[in-house]
């Protein structure tokens with residue numbers, strides 16, 4: 001499979017044991033059914049070629065649900081000049097490859113619960129056209145605040161991805177496209 005070859009083997013091997021490696025909190029591979037619900041982005045880091053102010057822009061919450069064919073689906077309402085637009089992306093849990101979800105464009109993302117099922121790491125580490133693409137995110141269920149050990153564990157993940165921990169972004173919360181705040 002072409003996308004498999006794009007995945008850098010050495011980094012893949014280094015991170016293979018990430019569920020058990022180096023965190024204060026216990027990690028556990030996430031599964032589609034356990035991920036369903038409303039989430040927000042607590043921290044993120046990545047080597048995206050974007051200007052600093054763009055990287056630090058506010059981020060809306062997102063929902064993980066199941067689509068008609070049973071795939072996990074990421075949904076986020078994004079504000080745009082024409083109003084709020086719902087962005088959707090299918091993420092297919094890979095059978096027999098714990099923690100792996102296939103993305104249409106980014107090849108693979110790994111999702112690991114950390115310290116229980118209210119917080120998770122989602123991260124990708126691949127190469128597109130010879131350019132490394134790395135991104136990591138600490139996500140939390142709505143109405144849950146990450147404690148300092150989770151933030152510390154996220155720093156560990158960022159370092160494992162060979163990103164600089166000083167590049168971790170604490171994004172402002174963007175609620176401009178939220179429907180009635182019922183929760």
Ligand SMILES: *[C@@H]1O[C@H](CO)[C@@H](O)[C@H](O)[C@H]1NC(C)=O
Nearest residue numbers: 159162163164165166167168
């Ligand atoms: C991380 O970034 C800081 C500030 O931008 C820099 O001083 C430091 O050398 C960087 N560390 C690594 C390992 O690249």
Ligand SMILES: *[C@@H]1O[C@H](CO)[C@@H](O)[C@H](O)[C@H]1NC(C)=O
Nearest residue numbers: 062063075076077086178179
């Ligand atoms: C996006 O907005 C629509 C319309 O308000 C709403 O029905 C939908 O649940 C929202 N999706 C997310 C992920 O918040």
